[in-house]
Amino acid sequence: MKNATLRQLKTFETVARRLSFSRAADELHLSQPAVSTQIKHLEQHAGVPLFEQLGKRIFLTPAGQEMVGHTRAIIERFRAVEEALVRLKGGKGSCLNIGVISAGGYFFPRLLADFNQRNQGIRLELAVENRDQLLRQLDENRIDLALMVGVPTDPIMVSEPFAPHSYLIVASPSHPLAGKRQVPVCELTKQRFVVRERGSDTWGVMEDAIADAFDKDSEPIEIKHTETIKQAVMAGMGISFLSAHTVDLELKAGMLVVLDVVGFPIVRQWRIVHRADKRLSPVAAAFKHFLLEQGRPGSIP
The missing domain is CATH 3.40.190.10 (Periplasmic binding protein-like II)
Known part of the structure; x- marks a missing residue:
């Protein structure tokens, strides 16, 4: 391993964390072939495979699992040295x-x-x-x-x-609830929601605030990207629970409307x-x- 480079170690750590060459390439702003090349060279230095592929998924080998902790420690030491030198330089x-x-x-x-x-x-x-x-x-x-x-x-x-951070219920201007006053939360049970994914802050606040508003027979549509959610709502696919920060431009342009739901906005x-x-x-x-x-x-x- 004496010939391994810091760049190869950083690439390995990213792929090990993401368990995806394509997602690692996106994070590192590299091409996927460049990431694969870095991993190939590191495996040559190590003398053993660090990843194995089963179907379309990749997994760390036992050698890769052993190497992850050491790699993160090395990267952190380099970072600590860099910051210490920066402080010494003023x-x-x-x-x-x-x-x-x-x-x-x-x-x-x-x-x-x-x-x-x-x-x-x-x-x-x-x-x-x-x-x-x-x-x-x-x-x-x-x-x-x-x-x-x-x-x-x-x-x-x-x-x-x-x-403060406010959350709203937004819909297309053509939605049947648009323009109605003091819509009770129970009325939302009849609506299809297009929402952020589980694990996001928005999902957590929404689940805490209006869990009873979901139709038990209809799972909400989960989408990771807020911009895609807004496009789906504008297209009439459903309503959404979103941060007020994320919809300011669309509200001003009249592409989305805020539903007047009792108890809203939710403020965290x-x-x-x-x-x-x-x-x-x-x-x-x-x-x-x-x-x-x-x-x-x-x-x-």
Whole structure:
């Protein structure tokens, strides 16, 4: 293994985590053949296969399973050395390594731009994933901070609220409930829902708020991508429970409408989350302080 490169190790860790060459290629911004080549070279250095394919799925071999933990430790050591050297150089090029649920993608870049303007020379690594994936990345120490809505149940995670987050029931303007006043939640049982996937913050809030509104004989249509959900709702496939951040443009353009449902909007809190035992870098601590200071009600569009 003495000739293995850090790039090969990072590629291996990504494929091992995703268990998919194509998804790893997307995350690494590489072509799938390039990922396969990196893994092939690493297996040559190791002298044993690290993955095996059964049907269309890939799995780690026993050698691959043994190697995952060591690989992550090596990558983390390189990262720690890099950050230590950056601090010794005076902070220029410090890395802010953060994750956010997809709803945050509709306003979070503006916060980042504001923070970056106040703190020149910061390098950003941003992951946009669902809630479960972000918690996993925090647990594996692959991100320093995460922005989400639900309160983590694991006591190793600490979270602090910094801004309100509203959820709405939206529909096509031609939907029969559009324009009706004070629609009772029970009326929604007759509707087909198009929703985010299980494991997302949106699903968790929806399940907590309106679980009884689902037709027990009809499972909601789960779609991972919010943009696709909005297109499905606009096409009349059903109604949806979505973050207000995600539908602002469509509401202004008249492509979607908010249903006047009793008890809505549902308001939760944006939270900044990290491991309790995580020693935040100066830039991560500064960004956390920035969010807690800037995230007053009304300060996030």
